[in-house]
Amino acid sequence: MREIDKARWPRLSPLLDELLDLDEAGARAARLQQLQAAHPELAEDLAELLRRQAEQDAADYLAPPLLQGLAAAEPGPRLAAGQSVGAYTLERIIGQGGMGAVWLARRTDGRYDAQVAIKFLSTGLAGRGDAGRFAREGQILARLAHPHIARMLDAGIAQLDGGIAGTSAGRLPYLVLEYIEDGQPIDRFCEAQQLDLRGRVQLFQSVLAAVAHAHNRLILHRDLKPSNILVTPRGEVKLLDFGIAKLLDEGEDEHALPSGTASELTQQAGRAFTPRYASPEQVQGGEVTTATDVYALGVLLYLLLSGRHPTSTSDNEASTTPLERMRGIVEVEPRKLSETVRAQGGERAKKSARDLRGDLDTIVAKALKKAPAERYANAAELSEDLRRWLAHEPIAARPDSAYYRTAKFVRRHRWGVAAGTFASLAVAAGAGLAVWKAQEAHEQRMQAESLIEFMLGDLRKKLEPVGRLDVLDAVGEKALGYYSQQDARSASADSLGRQARALHLLGEMADARGELDRAEQMFKQAAQSTAELLARNPGEEARVFEHAQSTYWMAYAARRRGDLQAAAAQFEAYRQLAARLTALNPGKPEWQMEQAAAESNLGILQLERNQALEAQQALTRSSELWRQVLAQRPAARLDYASTLGWLANAHQALGDYKQALAAQAAKVALFDDQTNASSNSEVRHIQATASFYSGQLLLLMGQLDPALGKSLEAVVRLKALQALEPGNLEWLQHLCFAQLLVAEIHLAQGDARAGRLALAAVQADTEHLLRQDAKRLAWQVKLKGIQLTLSARLALLEGKPLQTAPLLNYLDGVRTFEGGGKRLKPENNRVVAEAQLLAGDALVESGQAVEAQTLWLNLVNRLQAQVTNRDQDAMALQALALLRLDRPQEALHLAETLAATTYRHPRHAELAALIKK
Template sequence: MAEFRYKAFVSYSWSDAKWGKWLLHAIETYRTPGALIGKDGQLGPVPARLHPLFKDREEEAAGASIGQAVEHALENSEFLIVICSPRSAQSKWVNRELAWFKTHRDPAKILALIVDGTPGSGDEHECFPAALTHRVAPDMRVTDEPVDAPLAADARISGDGKRRARLKLAAAMLGVGLDELVNRDDRRRTVRTRLMVGASLALATVMSGLAWAAVVARDEADRQRAESDGLVEFMLTDLREKLEPVGRLDALDVVGQRALKYYAGQQAGSLDADSLGRRSRALHLVGEVSNIRGDSAAGLGAFRQAAATTGELLARDPGNPQRIFDHAQSVYWVGYTAYERGEPKEAEAQFREYKRLADRLVAIDPGNTDWQLEVSYADSNLGTLLLGQGRYGEAEQSFANAQRIAEAIAAKDPADLTKQIDMAQAISWTAFALERQEKIEPALALYGREHAIYVAVLAKDPGNTTARSGTGTALIGIGRLETMRGNGAKALSAMQKAVDGSIALRSAEPGNTLWTQYEVKRRYELGIAALLFGRIDLARQQLSAARPLLGGLIAKDPTNDIWNLDLAAQLDELEVRLLAGSGRHGEAIIRADHAIALLGQRKDSTDPMMRAVYASVLLVRGDMHLRAGQRALAREDWRSVDRLTAGADADLPSSLLTLRYAAARRQGNAAAAAPIRQVLDRRGWRHPAYLRELRQVY
């Protein structure tokens, strides 16, 4: 019989993580009835325990490839248990894991646990993944041919319930009959109950004798606990404030983990409000460090635990402003991490709850500047979501409100550098919303103002990493706007300074994935601008430097859509253009295919910036197909550009209109191209990509 490292691999959607945690504990702690151990079952000798189980992506090292890690674990697992819900039915990871197990292992060893939804409904309530109920081809493609679903346990109250579902799965993995386990488990529960009653009576007698000794020891224990609580408070406040500005991730991580270890042995219900507050702050610190290091799954888990803790505190004292504030912070971080992971629905729900809590704070104490700042932050978060949906006017209003609040607060205390940075960041978002609406001059003025604020902060605090990174944000924005105006020298100079600043930040703190992400993005923007202004070597340098940096990010967190989809597709776009420009048409098509596959996986198809990347790649691939004599394929790519840039001309950003204009000209559709050109000319659009298109002859 084959030996397996894992008894089972548990496959589930991240949205069902609580069920995954329950199942892992339920199966790994299950003890086979003694009378059955060693007997011959359907699968051989019946084992005493069903462990270990593979904990999906959580168990592998952060640097491992998701494909290699999962496939290695599947190969070394005797069973596959899939947690079935409408979320897992739609999960590409769950379907991929099922497909791999079906094609490489015994499909009879697949077990299902229903936790939500309706089996076989075929609609949005369907809980069975397609790979579970359909034949999988040898190439791991899920076909349309239905097959019988495997054994399913239903953990819901309306189904088997948790206890019987656990026994169903255990019976299948042990190779014994379900009735045999149920009967033995009933007898074991009866015996255990009798023992507990007897033990409780004996314990009561002993405890009465120990009570007096406990009273004497209690005072000393309280004194020691007070000292420990004071040390934890120092670690989470004063010590953190000293370590955070200088980027000491290692020390910050130790602080958070030590604090959590201190509270790990204490039940949350037994903790007083102060202790719960410290526990939530420790979880926040662990979550933030996890995010920075690229482990967004661990970060989201920590923030959700923190939100549960602060929610408990708020429920105990619902009118307390500090409790409202603390819970608002937890809610924000859950939303932010979900946003980074490409989960816009959860992000929006959490950001709107954050805004509601911030408004409550201001309603309680309108003159409190801290509460006003929370409203400012909340408006900025909502503005970011609106930007991603292309609702630029609404985003500008949200950002302008946030900026107004931040400016008023900063004006009252010009010596407070944190308030100055808050103001600069609020200005930056307003500038970006104006940039998206192509209001070039006011956007330039705001970016310049933002940059000046950061320079002033750095003159007083040269080691402030937030201000150092902020200068890059302002400079890259200035570079994009100067590109729109056709000022190549100014655009490339500003962007190069932004890249240089990112290199310095990453070099000083290599483990900070945020600095690496910024550098990759800024190198992409510099590379695209360099191409537009004929600096081909500079563009190649940016691509060569950005590729390995992005590869490192993706290896750390294969669930982060910004890294795995958006940035990866943007670097592909830059490479496609470089390959096409150097005459390597076949390689350009292959790289374009890769970019298009990535962009097709994005959950949010409304973001105009990424639609422009998508359309740009399709446009170039069409050109390459035409050069290869494949006219039908070329025309299909250009029609796809039309579909991606659909909408009324007056409502679309000029970047998308330029691509639609280019596609219309390539298809020989002068009637469609002429009105687009009129709109762009009326706007005064002088982006180099548009001017180059005007010079092309087809």
């Protein structure tokens, strides 16, 4: 048996890990042959260790963990299947590498029955470091409690026969960890599930959440790689193996370890990394920080999105030498992510490259910077930029050009507002070179304009990475002070353009900080500048577009402060400017898209103002424009689908349920010809929500069986999406609403048992969302209200008394929201009205008739605007309240109106039955 010098272990360990990570024997042999040519002695050691591993695999035991000869010890104790270790019985080895071995075991002390993973440390590190390293890993895992980190369940010392070098005779420390059943390394999971780009980024966010949790607790992982990140069949990410993790506050923890152990472990474990995912500072023996983990995360993200390693110089990575790999990590700048994908050839690669180009290129490049100070500081910062990319928001890693911010804002606010689509916020071209003159006025102008150019350019680039954009306020105020004293009519176009651009920037910053009044003031001043420019050149497209953007910002600010009337006026002006652009250049798709977005924004705002007919007309015009432009701009398909969804809502508000169903079907049909629709999470989400809204519409029409089919279809689709990204609260919210719709339909069918089961199924997820955000109306008013009213309906169906307290507590919370100036949307008003109706019934049962009357009167007043606009669900609820208030004639009038429509919700039958009495 070949003797292995223990001093060579720091060099052997990472190479052994690399070889063990290669699944195919051929790849492992090829890599070992390369090492043989470069480092014959190391290669012989590695071959010996691999031979011992093969023997242990065949014998199905660990004796002693993998590296017996490393400490030149006598044969140590053997671990075997069926052996007891504490409260657990070993079943089989499930993994081993240069740093140790892991056994599958089962708890057999009778307390509970569950499988676990037990980790035994190899004796590869220096003698007195073994126990210390295990103690450190245990301390680290004890600090961590996160759904995406495999939990430590127990720890102990196994009493075994014989002795192991570096431990007390017959005593082997172990850690008991959560067992991840059927987990796949994250890269294999992505390939097996054929996840699209967004799906991979969303899954990666779970990894970042786990690493950020560790960073927040001053823990570095230092060995992030696919084999340490498993994904369960349900799509749940689990981060493993903190064996070489580092505590940033080691000074405190050293006292918990034997004397000298901490520093020794730090030196040894710091070298025990996997080279393929190591950062430049790791391979050079430099200081490690949270940015070290960020580099490994960047490598992993690059690999997940391109299928290639960022420093690979050939398709066959096994052909590169260790020296070439080392140089690649330390010296070679990675190729752009999108270029790597494009080089793979084919139409699919070209499309993927287009999707990666820009923000994802920038995000990944920042994570892979050679200098730690130039990377994201930690996993949370990287996660935030990816969140921004997913939400179509401007990312922090990229200095914002005016064009860039405008294009992003469109996607971000597709639901309700839209800035210019393919043009810049810059209202004028660059400043150009100014000729110095001696006049004081000219000097002042030059100083002001230089300040603004500096603010929008170099200063912003320097301040944004460190989160100090607030400094721009002072610079901007000083520069804009000059302009406030000038007559806009005498200013040059360049000066006005720079002024408007600076005002837009300062307004956005103020808005982001919640300073709405200041933001609106800035937007108003910018609009004055662009109005002056437009007045000078009324037929110039660029000037019309520039003023359209300022008008949009004015509408946005008004809507943000809750002044929907002022917002509507500004959005109408924005729509007219967009139409003017189309008139000036009818063949330009960008202007057609601008007009389509403007019409859509106005329609959505009108829906919020209970102007359903006007909303329907605007959204119909928008849909037609999107349809026309689709052939030239296929990417507009998502915007078109969004508009069709809002159009369906407008039809529903007008009681035209058939047209609403047709709009939902048309929304889904937009993607029928897309071959990758099944792997595109955005398209799948559109299909899921279309099923949900169709189920709602069928329920309103009284078609309960088809409604149930559609709602169950929505649940299935949303569960599949949720499995891709368990942490996505928006998708979880939609799933909860779909499950509640299933419960509502079951109750409408009189099936109490099925209704109870459906409500129970959604209980935990609903409570989770309610805990996440105490101010979110969609959850605290709508979601909570639907759950409570359905629970009350279930009690009535089962012949049980209504519980008054939960309903009244909910209504107290609603009053608190409304007392703070919040305006409830029509859909939320209907939910609150249902709760008021049932709470009144509960009060009557308890002898509090006067209090019940007050609630029902409030309900009638709450819904009056919606009833005036012929909201049929609101009409039914108000009629039920009027009957309880002993106003039968008014209720009868509403019932007769509803009878002439297609509204056949179960409330309609309830109303008809009460009127007959």
